Amino acid sequence: LTAVNLVGDLTTAYGANTTVTVSLTDLDGGTILIGSVTSFTFSSTQPVQVYNSPSGFTFDLDTDNWPVSTIQVTLSVVLSGNYDNPTNYVFYVTIRSLQTTLYNAPTNLLFTQTSDFTIDVHFNVSEIGQYYGLPINGEAGQFLVTSSLTLSGTTITPLGNGMYRIMIPWSNFDGQGTDFTINIGVTPSSNLYSSASIVIQFQYRPIISDLTANLYTVSTPYNMDVTIHLYFTDRDSSTGITTATISANPDILISGLHITNGDYQVILDSSTLSIGSHAINLTASAPGYDSKWVIVTIIVTQIHTDANPSTIYLEIPSGNTKVFTISWTDLDNSLPIQTAIINISHNWNGTAPVIIWTGTQYQITFETTASDSLGIYLLWFNFTKGAEYQPGYCEIQIEIRSHDTILTADSPPPTAFNAIINVTA
Incomplete structure (x- = not known):
């Protein structure tokens, strides 16, 4: 047997x-x-x-x-x-079934915020033998992508040669942190191939941004607004960031208006800044981007002024009165300056000039008496209004003279001759 x-x-x-x-x-x-x-x-x-x-x-x-x-x-x-x-x-x-492998193409798994997660994966035969390395196509519908998050909008796009592109919209990760893990699995429609899976760990980081200014030092007269331009740029895409909020420290911001392609026109109020140099921190912030700041130095100078008299020479007969005006002007704003402190230096010993504000200029009344000494006098006007204004100066020359006179003589009127005159030869 x-x-x-x-x-x-x-x-x-x-x-x-x-x-x-x-x-x-x-x-x-x-x-x-x-x-x-x-x-x-x-x-x-x-x-x-x-x-x-x-x-x-x-x-x-x-x-x-x-x-x-x-x-x-x-x-x-x-x-x-x-x-x-x-x-x-x-x-x-x-x-x-043949053993298979699923692996991702070499890539940097660090993504910028607001960008969709995108990765290319290869699906190949890993079985040693005649089919080793064979790319497996036509299985886009057999992929399953899962995570601890609820994923929506995921797409699988076949690229050929066993490669598939997986895209997950940024909205799935927005506000959920920075570090994520997803599981990618594929169960082939043909039983010739076994299932395969891969675990992908990746991160999101803020977009690298850059902030520059057209001016880093700007000089301005006291109480005048300062206008500069800030340029907020997405360095990852080399485009301007258009959704920024501009802030200032100290808070002297009037407005930060986006003009175009990351160019912001920034207007600053210098009225609270004293004469001198001030460092202002300007910050640009936008969702999904690193906040950036620059330091702009504002140098506040005195307001430029000019004292302009209506005349620089007055000729006054003794005992008479003359009126003239002086315009003290803010040259930076083209405005008359009111409430000035006016000091007059002079060699005049007579009645002090009377100064009144007319609404646009200063009116000076210069009065003389018959007892004033004749001669030429200098009046030096000094206009001031605190440390914020440059002083204004002007000089008036006044001549006190005697009165011009005209000497005339009156002759008696002619007498009429009423008689006969005999003329003989």
């Missing part, structure tokens, strides 16, 4: 052959040699072709075209001589 058995791994990847070793046993004792074997016959519902050494019990079953499934195979052995043929041996060969 004899028996047959099979030794070997009966699970084989699709596209590969299956190697088995036949074991024959003499149930009555003894050893069955290969020379006692007339034939080995393998039969199945699938075509079976067998390769083996004529002097051995090891066989390669040609299963490279068998489908992925479990397939029954029957082995029949015919022995010669004193041996009975063993009962047919039934065994099962399992053809499994």
